Amino acid sequence: MLTPKTSRRTVILGVAASDAHAVANHLIAHELDECGYYVVNLGVCTPIAEFAAAAREHPRAVAILIGSLNGHAHEDLRELAKVKEVGEITCPVIVGGNLSVGSAKSADSVERLYALGVDYVLDDASQIVGLLTQLCEEATGSVRNVS
Amino acid sequence: MDHSVRYINTLGKASVHDVLTVAARERSLAIQPRCGVGSHEHMRQLLDDIANRAAPDVLSLTIDSHTRLQRFDSALRCLNTRPESLNGYPLVTHGWRRGRELNEGANAPLEIRHGSPDARILFDVAIASGITSFEGGGISYNLPYSKDVPLDVSLSAWREVDRKCGRLADHGVVVDRELFGTLTAVLVPPSISLAISFVEAVLAAQDGVKCISVAYPQGGNLEQDVAALQAIPILARRYLPADVAVFPVLHEFMGAFPHSRSGAESLILYGAFAARLGGATKLITKTYQEAFGIPDTEANAAGIRLARMATSPLFDFVNYDVERCMDERDWILDEVDELLSPVFSASDLMDAVTGAFAKGTLDIPFSASRHAKSAVVPRRDPNGAIRYLNAGHLGLSEMTRRRNRDLIGSMDGRVASPPLSLFNSLKADISFFVTMLDGPGSVPEAGVEK
Numbered sequence: 001m002l003t004p005k006t007s008r009r010t011v012i013l014g015v016a017a018s019d020a021h022a023v024a025n026h027l028i029a030h031e032l033d034e035c036g037y038y039v040v041n042l043g044v045c046t047p048i049a050e051f052a053a054a055a056r057e058h059p060r061a062v063a064i065l066i067g068s069l070n071g072h073a074h075e076d077l078r079e080l081a082k083v084k085e086v087g088e089i090t091c092p093v094i095v096g097g098n099l100s101v102g103s104a105k106s107a108d109s110v111e112r113l114y115a116l117g118v119d120y121v122l123d124d125a126s127q128i129v130g131l132l133t134q135l136c137e138e139a140t141g142s143v144r145n146v147s
Numbered sequence: 148m149d150h151s152v153r154y155i156n157t158l159g160k161a162s163v164h165d166v167l168t169v170a171a172r173e174r175s176l177a178i179q180p181r182c183g184v185g186s187h188e189h190m191r192q193l194l195d196d197i198a199n200r201a202a203p204d205v206l207s208l209t210i211d212s213h214t215r216l217q218r219f220d221s222a223l224r225c226l227n228t229r230p231e232s233l234n235g236y237p238l239v240t241h242g243w244r245r246g247r248e249l250n251e252g253a254n255a256p257l258e259i260r261h262g263s264p265d266a267r268i269l270f271d272v273a274i275a276s277g278i279t280s281f282e283g284g285g286i287s288y289n290l291p292y293s294k295d296v297p298l299d300v301s302l303s304a305w306r307e308v309d310r311k312c313g314r315l316a317d318h319g320v321v322v323d324r325e326l327f328g329t330l331t332a333v334l335v336p337p338s339i340s341l342a343i344s345f346v347e348a349v350l351a352a353q354d355g356v357k358c359i360s361v362a363y364p365q366g367g368n369l370e371q372d373v374a375a376l377q378a379i380p381i382l383a384r385r386y387l388p389a390d391v392a393v394f395p396v397l398h399e400f401m402g403a404f405p406h407s408r409s410g411a412e413s414l415i416l417y418g419a420f421a422a423r424l425g426g427a428t429k430l431i432t433k434t435y436q437e438a439f440g441i442p443d444t445e446a447n448a449a450g451i452r453l454a455r456m457a458t459s460p461l462f463d464f465v466n467y468d469v470e471r472c473m474d475e476r477d478w479i480l481d482e483v484d485e486l487l488s489p490v491f492s493a494s495d496l497m498d499a500v501t502g503a504f505a506k507g508t509l510d511i512p513f514s515a516s517r518h519a520k521s522a523v524v525p526r527r528d529p530n531g532a533i534r535y536l537n538a539g540h541l542g543l544s545e546m547t548r549r550r551n552r553d554l555i556g557s558m559d560g561r562v563a564s565p566p567l568s569l570f571n572s573l574k575a576d577i578s579f580f581v582t583m584l585d586g587p588g589s590v591p592e593a594g595v596e597k
Contacts, residue, residue, distance in 0.1 A: 020294070022515040023333050023577070030524055031570040044515045045294050125570060 009136055010061040012054045014042035016068040016076035016097075024097070025067055028125055035129055037062070048079040052088040061091050062135050065128065068097040073113065080117040089117075092135055096122035148311070151274045152318045154247075163256045163280035163323040164358045166204055167394045170428050176419075176458050177429040180447050181260055183209025185226055185233030187245050193444060194253050200448035201455075205429065206253055208246075208278065210261035211235035214269065234441065235261070239272050246276025258282060258325065264289040264296040265304040270311065279315075280323040281308070282362075284347035286500070287327035290516045298501045298518050305347075306354055306497075313355015324351055325360035325396060331513045332401035334525040334576055335364055336533050337375040338482035339511060345386050345487065346500055346509075352391050353496070359387070360429065362396040365418045367579060368532035369467050372397070374475035376425025381476075382483060386491070396429040397422040399454070403581050404437035410584030411435040412453055419457030424467055430454055438581075475532070478550070485543050507540030524569075527576040528554045 011032055015025050022044050029041045040054055040061070051064050068076060073095060083089050095118045099109055110121050120131060161169075170177040180203055184190050194206055211233040213222035222237035238246055238259070250257050258280035259273045266283055273281055282288075285302035293301075312322040326347045328340040344361045351359055361379045365372050376395045383393035399418035405411045412435050422430040434442040434450035442450070456462075486509065493499035503509035507520035514521045522539030535543070535551040543551075567575065575582065 020292075020515055022331070023513045026513045026521050027570050027573050030573070031568055034569050043294060043517055126568070129568070 008036055008038035010038045010040060010058045011132065012040045012042065012051065012058060012061050012064045012091075014046035014051060014054075014064075014066060015044040016066055016070075016073055017045060017047040018072045018076050019068055019070045020044045021067070021069040024069060024125065028065070028067070028128060031129070032132070035132075037132070048077065048083055052083045055089045055091065059090075062132055062139060063092045063094050064089060065094045065096075068095060068099060071098055073097070073099045074109070074116065077113065077116050077118065081115070084117040092119040093117060094120040094122060094128070094131060096125060096128070148274070148314065148318070151277070152315065152320050155274075155277050155279065155320050158251070158277055160254065161256055162321065163205055163258055164321040164392070166256060167323065167358070167360065167428050168392065170204070171394060174426075176422055176427060176455075177204035178432060178451055178454050179203050179205040179207060179258065179429060180432050180434075180451050181207045181209050182447060183207065183211065183235035183260070185211060185230035185235070185237060187236075187241055187248075189230075190236050191249060191252060194249060194257075196444045197448055197451070198253060198255060200445070201451035202255075203432075203451050204255060205280070206255045206257050207260045208238060208249065208257050209235045210259060210263075210269065211237050212262075213237065214239050215261050215263040215266075217263070217265065217268065219268075238276070239269055243272050243275035246272060246278060250277045256280060258323070262288050262292050262327075264293050264301040267304055267307050270308045274311070274315070274322075279320060280325065281312075282325040282327060284324075284326045284344075285350070286343050286347055286504075287330055290504075290511055290514045290519045291327075291329075291331045292515055294515055295517055298504055299497065302350070302497050302500065306350065309351045309354035309356050312351070312357075316355055316357045321358050321392075322356070323358045323360055323394075324356050325362055326351075328362045329364040329398050329401045330511050331515075332364060333513050334402070334527070334533055334573075335366070335512065336482075336523070336525050336535055337363065337366060337371060337378075337479050338486060339523070340364060341375065341378060341382060341479065342483045342486040342509070343511070345382055345483070346490065346496070348383075348391075348393070349386055349491070350496060352387050357390065358392045358394075359383075360394045360396045362398055362431070364398045365400045365421055366531075366533045367400060367402075367527075368530055369417070369421055369424070370472040371475050371532040372421040373425040373467055374472045374479055376422070376427050377472070378476050378479045378483070380426075381480060386487075394428040395426060396431065397425065397427040398431045399433040400580065401433075403578050404433065405581050405584040406438045407585045408435045410580070410586075411437060413584060414580050415450060415453050416457055419454040420462070420465055422454075423457050423462075424465065478547075482543060482547055485547060486541060489542055508542045510539050510541055524573075525576075526555050526572065527579060529556060531579060 029039045032039045214237045222240045257278045260282045285305035289301035326344040328344040348359050379395035432450045432454050434446040436442040436446045490499045510523045512523045524537035526536040
């Protein structure tokens with residue numbers, strides 16, 4: 001896509017604090033870049049404080065996208081509630097990956113993430129682009145502004 | 148150091164350098180498993196068991212994660228409370244006396260395998276233990292693993308290790324330095340793997356290292372893998388002094404492994420054939436339990452025996468497309484030259500390398516580190532060979548870039564409709580062997596103890 005960088009919508013991307021899985025992070029970054037987003041990729045092992053700092057630097061970011069593949073999402077996102085409460089993060093927070101140790105994902109585990117301040121929990125990385133499109137539309141009203 | 152040198156000279160067993168020299172001369176394939184557990188007794192037992200069951204030519208001491216990150220306190224704590232939780236042998240914590248015990252108890256020589264951006268202390272303990280084969284380099288043991296260790300820091304630390312190898316060589320002890328061309332282990336283009344290995348090799352040779360094992364990761368296309376292995380001695384003649392012994396090594400497939408035993412074992416055998424046909428001197432094995440985690444002893448032994456089967460004279464008939472392979476080799480040699488000429492023509496190699504990674508003119512895909520751009524996007528072509536879909540900021544010529552894109556071609560994604568997203572295409576490329584070999588008829592491996 002040839003959308004110039006200055007008019008691209010921004011997405012903040014990273015992997016949760018205790019997690020060093022880099023490949024999925026890069027795959028998502030490449031795909032979002034192809035879809036025309038300006039990706040601020042904080043990379044692996046990113047604590048909430050760094051996501052907050054990026055949100056401050058990019059106040060019009062469409063969303064913050066946090067990957068967690070090592071089953072430690074709840075522990076790593078502990079501080080998200082506080083950070084949202086004091087307004088350091090105001091855009092939607094999307095979490096996806098392998099969210100708890102053990103192959104069965106419980107509804108309770110997802111509820112606990114919502115309680116921490118997560119706005120959307122995704123099962124599958126292929127859902128990301130659709131959700132971001134929806135969030136862009138919501139952010140700019142019913143007419144989708146391509147800038 | 149004198150103490151260690153004297154001890155090593157009295158050991159009376161072949162070193163890894165010796166084993167590789169003989170294997171290269173006899174055109175045979177030295178075979179080595181990975182292995183490492185926390186408890187000293189269990190480690191001793193493990194080395195014994197594997198040697199008895201499969202007689203590998205070189206044995207590994209795979210080091211645990213805490214030790215790799217110099218968290219020696221954590222390693223000690225784990226050792227005292229739950230040694231089975233360690234994912235390798237904490238050599239620094241156990242100390243050189245126990246290291247010597249392990250090495251003296253094994254007929255085959257030992258190599259230290261780890262993943263440390265700064266391995267200086269580990270290296271000293273290895274040498275004091277009489278172990279003279281040491282894996283890693285300032286790029287390959289940094290960028291794939293660490294988020295934020297600057298390259299000049301890791302390169303300087305590894306320079307110290309290599310200089311010590313130089314001084315040991317002056318005293319007649321030749322340390323084998325195996326470079327980790329596998330890098331991020333996911334769709335690594337051969338020219339990136341070899342370019343980075345030869346940067347590390349040239350730096351090592353400058354520091355006095357006299358024995359270098361250039362390890363290349365099996366990508367999965369036979370002609371491409373054979374070509375990459377054949378390129379290694381050519382690149383060695385091009386870039387390294389004649390008095391440095393260089394040995395090509397193949398790492399059996401380091402990516403997503405089939406779950407079924409038959410699928411996994413066919414992939415293992417395929418890798419062993421690639422090593423044989425490519426003239427590798429050494430092969431690092433995998434096991435049928437790879438998809439599930441660290442293998443048990445029997446699986447490890449089975450992997451060694453299976454790999455060795457590929458060296459049987461009964462398989463002298465196994466062949467490959469020599470012309471395609473020569474094309475692949477020429478392309479690899481050209482690409483490595485395009486990547487490395489700017490770096491090798493600079494006055495300070497270490498500075499040039501750090502600068503190149505900062506600009507992205509050297510790069511690795513999917514790096515954990517913020518010190519690599521990871522702008523390179525690899526893809527498999529329809530034959531499974533790894534190509535550059537997007538070469539990022541690499542100094543590859545337009546012709547090279549176009550050839551790579553053309554080889555990936557227009558087949559991809561047009562079969563299905565709608566065409567696959569980049570994410571799903573890359574996922575498919577990563578799962579290439581799982582998809583191919585864990586077919587509907589295959590039986591998943593049951594009852595694997597972790």
